[in-house]
Amino acid sequence: MSDQLGFLPVYTQEFIIQPTSLCNINCRYCYLPDRLSPRSIDARTLARVFAAIFTSSLVGERVRIVWHAGEPMTLPLSFYAEAYRLMDLANPRQIPVESVFQTNGTRLTQAWCDFINARQIQIGISLDGPQAIHDANRVDRQGRGTFARAMRGLDLLQRNGIDPVVLMVLTRQALDAPDALWQFLLEHRLTSVAFLLEEALDTAHEIPLRSAADRQRYRAFLQRILTLRESCAHPPFVREIDGLIDRIKYLTHPVRAQANIPLAVISFDCEGNISTFSPELLTQSHPRYQNFWFGNVFENSLEELLNHPHFRVLNAEVQRGVARCRETCAYFLFCGGGSPANKLSENGTFASSETVHCALHIQTTTDVVLNYLEHSIESVQEGP
């Protein structure tokens, strides 16, 4: 299937299923609107979701399914036992499935770990670092920190041989504490981390981390992480750093961003509504666009999204934004045109280019890593 930009063929990289919008905790930086709602997907809708996925021409050599919510583990384990049975039924060709739970870790039990191992599920766990940093924002509905509960979950995973990827939200407080964060990763034998900068992807909240001082703070943070990484025999994989080094060294084509290529990521909510582009759009509403649904599993195949009138208008706008990035931004090579959800939230339109998210997550990271590699090579060439 050709993508809308006309260069490389594309298949869907991730199918994201939001089986419920409910979350059992109440992080202070969370911008998801429906996290108190107990709605959940029923078996009939889920069966239609799987049928849509496994009969689609968008499926490549494997299917990657991410359970994302809310907190997916607010639904009982019996729900997922049935869900995976339905998934198997919908997949008679036995296309290999990689599945992922993105969880806050607070509901993990031994039974969950047994299920995770039996199904070879990958786990992304949200941990913001040492207790003082984690509990500053990751609190429950009573305002109590969730560190102890999340760490019990991490401990259970590790005792069961499950090596999770850590998703760490960086607030100003965290950016000022790179040594503490690094030490936390090492002490808990965490092998892979992805940093997310605190953001507000809705129209109601002010964008955090937007000042020049924040950019400098993030730059200093990354520089320190690089230094700490050098002193480590087996440093954890840092997605922002190691992923970029890979790209700098080996890429022969410009990167593509999942979030702005139609159908590269497809998201489903518990009513069977279908969306694409940034998955955050699935649960958002907007004064100009109303919602970002381009079909429903009871009425449409995934391919039909491309002909949905709402999609066509929106895609044209998204692609104008990507074109503007390509024409104006020196970092396009490492970015692929940015995140539509951030563009809408910060600039009020998809047909725009730079955002605070770009300035930090793409531009600052690229600058810091390029500087680091240049200096590393200079010192190698100069010798001891």
Place this chain on the structure above:
Amino acid sequence: MHKMDGEAPVLERVKKLRKQLEIAAPLCLTDPPYAPCSSACGKMAAAPWQQFSVVELDQRLWIAWGESGTRA
């Protein structure tokens, strides 16, 4: 490599870096930050196209959506 009109400095830096990295080879993959291999680990870097399968190379062409956090 994608080429933009009036090539931007960042692209020039990447090109120079790649050239220098070839000079600095062989590289040791187990020894960040990509210093010449001085240990007896035996894990000398293969040519880039030998290190990754087609699927892995394809994955490296994508900026993954950030939330799932489970892939580079």
